[in-house]
Amino acid sequence: GAGVSQSPRYKVAKRGQDVALRCDPISGHVSLFWYQQALGQGPEFLTYFQNEAQLDKSGLPSDRFFAERPEGSVSTLKIQRTQQEDSAVYLCASRGQNIQYFGAGTRLSVL
Amino acid sequence: DAKTTQPNSMESNEEEPVHLPCNHSTISGTDYIHWYRQLPSQGPEYVIHGLTSNVNNRMASLAIAEDRKSSTLILHRATLRDAAVYYCILRDPGSARQLTFGSGTQLTVLP
Numbered sequence: 001g002a003g004v005s006q007s008p009r010y011k012v013a014k015r016g017q018d019v020a021l022r023c024d025p026i027s028g029h030v031s032l033f034w035y036q037q038a039l040g041q042g043p044e045f046l047t048y049f050q051n052e053a054q055l056d057k058s059g060l061p062s063d064r065f066f067a068e069r070p071e072g073s074v075s076t077l078k079i080q081r082t083q084q085e086d087s088a089v090y091l092c093a094s095r096g097q098n099i100q101y102f103g104a105g106t107r108l109s110v111l
Numbered sequence: 112d113a114k115t116t117q118p119n120s121m122e123s124n125e126e127e128p129v130h131l132p133c134n135h136s137t138i139s140g141t142d143y144i145h146w147y148r149q150l151p152s153q154g155p156e157y158v159i160h161g162l163t164s165n166v167n168n169r170m171a172s173l174a175i176a177e178d179r180k181s182s183t184l185i186l187h188r189a190t191l192r193d194a195a196v197y198y199c200i201l202r203d204p205g206s207a208r209q210l211t212f213g214s215g216t217q218l219t220v221l222p
Contacts, residue, residue, distance in 0.1 A: 004154070033210075035209075035212075042196075042212030043212050045209040045210070045211070048208050048209055055208075056208065059209075091154050093155075098143075100147075100210060101157070102153075102156065105153075
């Protein structure tokens with residue numbers, strides 16, 4: 001498995017629940033990105049890491065969204081007190097040689 | 112960010128060439144032109160990128176207009192597996208780390 005791996009692939013949450021989405025980037029990739037994709041739309045940037053440092057979190061829609069990458073490899077996107085508008089596909093990408101490699105995403109449905 | 116304009120949808124017959132257009136009249140001199148595609152239920156996948164000269168790789172060709180205000184992604188022989196949303200994206204590596212996706216072009220390949 002040399003690609004970007006995301007888990008779970010599907011997550012159903014009740015409104016108000018906290019969720020955690022995991023991303024395993026390609027080994028050795030310093031840069032890691034999270035995107036949110038609403039149905040029928042293109043992906044939208046959420047946040048960016050360089051190693052363990054979160055250098056840009058300008059796309060996070062609210063303070064309920066939190067991302068971390070404590071050892072500069074695996075990253076977790078956490079959403080607290082989920083709302084229906086959080087329903088989307090969450091994509092992770094790592095970058096090597098100016099190319100972003102995306103995982104298959106986690107489809108989050110908030111009921 | 113400079114914007115791109117793409118047709119919402121295109122159709123092609125299997126085993127015929129496909130030309131996917133992209134207009135970017137406000138492109139700056141340091142913007143690279145990237146193409147990614149997204150197959151159903153998958154994350155985006157890198158296709159090709161270039162700055163000024165035409166580019167070829169095993170997946171496609173990228174033809175860039177002399178004034179760089181437009182470009183065309185060329186799939187030489189479309190297959191059913193090429194049915195996807197194709198995104199044309201401008202990125203200045205000196206100022207933007209993330210990709211800014213538009214709505215893309217939905218390519219349908221007819222058997």
